[in-house]
Structures are given as C-alpha cells and as structure tokens.
Amino acid sequence: MEPVLFYGVPQGCSFGSIVALEWLGKPYRLCRIEMLEQPWDALYAKINPLFKTPALLLEDGEPLTESQAILQHLAARDPEARLGFAQGSREFDRLNQMLAYLNTDFFAAFGPLWTLYDTQGMSGVEQALLRRLGHESVAESCAYLNELLAEREWLLGDARSVADAYFVGIARWAEYHRLFDVKQEYPNLARLLAKLRDDPAVRFAEAIERGEQPAGLGHFKGHVSLRELESRLAA
Template sequence: MNSYRIFSALGSGGVPVEAAMSLIGLPYEVIEAPTWEGEAQQAKVATVNPLRQIPALITPEGETITESAAILIWLADRHPEAKLSPALDAPERAQFLRWMTFLPASIYSLFWVRDEPARLGGDDPEVQARIKAATAERIVDCWAMMESQVSPGRYLLGDTLTVLDLYVTVLSRWGPRRVRFYEAAPRMAEVVKRVDADPRLAEFWARRFPFFDGWERLGQQG
C-alpha cells in the first residue's frame, strides 16, 4: 500500500485530517463512513476502530491511528517541511499541544452526547432538549475561554497556519454553529474566516465541507 486510507465523512472530524494531508500533498483514499447513520456505516469502521468512530487513518505501512488530534499531530510532525506544527523545541509547542488536547477533551467529546441525547437522557424529549441546550452553552463557554487565553496573529499561534487552525475551523462549524462562535471568540473568528478563504483549500472545502447560504446559522438553536 503506497497511500493513506482514511475512514471519514463529509463535514466530520475526519475533514481536518483530510485538509492536512491535502496541504502536505499526501496521496490518500477516503472511505466514506458517516457512522451516525447507523449500523451499516459503523460496521465499515469496526475492523479498524472497535469504538466504530471516525476518523481512522491507515498508514502506508499498515498501521492504524485513531483520534483526530493524535492523527493531526502525528502527520504534522512527520512532515515538518509543511510547517503545520511548531517544532519540538519551538516556543509555541507547549500551547500547540495544550489546545490540540483541549479541543477533543472539552468540545469534540460533547458531540457523542449531542448527536444522540438519548444515550444519557433516555427517551424523554424534554430531558433530551435540556441536554442539547446545556451542551451548546458548554461549547460556547469553552470557545470563550480559549479566546481569552490565546493571542492570535494571522493564525492561532502566530503567523503560520498549523493543524490547530484546521481543527478549530472545522469544529467551529458544528452546533451551536458559527454565529455563536463569532460572538464568543471574535479574534479566533478572524482566523477561521481566513482558513475558510485559503485558496489552497478552496476546492477541498467545496468537496468535503461545502459552504452554502445560511450555513453559519444552520441549527443555531442547538
């Protein structure tokens, strides 16, 4: 096997990984597996990730790597020529690792609940609605906290785009959507808009997470 294979889906947590591989110039194949659509899609991933979650990356050597943050850090470090992560001895390295860990721990993980509130709230629609509302507020609070702790330049860690920027750009498009993200994190908002508009990613975004009228507000209530 001479190329990478990634189990991913449109608009999913696999998209920043695909974006990073596109910027690096790596050959890769996408196995489309929107696992939230049910058993048939989850079964596609089960042999490489027992949690039946995406993304899952198969390297040219046949190794499996799961967890979006781990894959992004590994790819960026493996290809330092692409400058998608601070070097191990760079002053920005500690904050890079801090935020790359913060995103899945504090924000991404909440979507396991949000995508199917019945997992914790049972069949009661009122309980499910409260869970959706509470997780939305928690996500906004986390973005606001991150905003208070970073000092962006053109990008989150300065003037060089890293996989952290790709990660935030994609996650900030999920519920409760970009309008609330812009309100909670106005300086970070300028960064993600810059990544949205990066000409190197124009064709990629059109294929893997398309923009359309009203996308920034879609689903804003939850």
C-alpha cells in the same frame, strides 16, 4: 502506495485531517464512511475496532487512529511544510496542549447537542435540558478561544498549524447547531473561522463532504472503497 484517510460524514471531526493532508501537499487517498449507516462494515474493525473516524492507513498497512495522533503524524511527515514543530521544543508542547484542548474540552462541549441530534423519543423537557447544557458548554469554550485569539492571527500565533485544521472542523458545529451569532458574540473566533473557510483546503474538504469531486491542490489521488483495501488490511 499512498496513505488512506478514513473520514466520516456528515459533520465528522475527520474534516480537519483532510484539511491537513491538503496543506501537507503529499499524495493521499480517501475512504468515505457514512456514519449514519448502521451497522458499519465489519471490515472496518481491522482499521479501528471502536468504529470511529478518522483513521489513517499507513503505507505499511498499519492503521493509526485518533485525531491528535493523526495530525501530529502528518505534521512530522514534512517539517518544511511547517504544520508542526520539533518534538521536545516548547512550540511542540504548545501545539500538543492546544490539540488536547480542542480534542477534549472543545469537542466534548458539543456532546449534549449530538446526543440530542442522535436520540429519538425524548420529552420536551429532556430536549431543552440537553440544548441548554450544550449551549453553556460551547459558549464557555468559544469565550476561551475568542480571548486567546485577541492578539493571535492563528491558534498558536503568527503561523497556521494542524491545530487550526482541526479547529475549523469543530468550530463549524456552533453554526450547524445554530447556538448563537458567532460573529457578534465571538468576533476573534469568527475572524479565524472566516479566514479558514476561505482557504482552498477547507473549501476542498467541504466539497468532499458534500460528495463532490473537487481536484484540490493536486495531491488527492481519489477515493478508494473499504473492499478495495482488503488486501492491504490482510497484510
């Protein structure tokens, strides 16, 4: 029995967990959650009562929520995949630090822009304020990450980690919201983003979000519906 990742579309931050699963190379399934369809299926409350994605249904029926926890869990499943580090090591601390930054500051920087996207009936002044606040916050985060990447191939150094998987799912939002020319203003960040965009796992995750049926690297065992998982949730 494979673990099941519940991922949200469109433009969900769960994108990074799909990438990490492909990098990990272990069998898994996916369950698609259309975030714009309201209300969500009440059965999902057994996965996450907060009605958020991503969530990972483990083999024993226990759900795991929050991107940082899921990514660290996936990294620990196979140390040989080298997506994370041994707990207690300095490298593990650095990974936790980076994931925490991406999951709080970088993610939250886009908050005003998603509010603008989700809210109707705002005045022009309110819309302009939200866009300005979002632009300033995202620019500050991009500048920080761009400086870090000046002498690094990946976020933590010379090798990829689950932090890079999460990063690509968030960084793409700057292009989605058309805030600025990322390549021109933040060339180091753009370099990493371009390299990740060319990665087979990232291309797979993009196709999955579009509703296509890519094969991936052969570890993906297909989609499963929430109703098909009901017996596992009851257990």
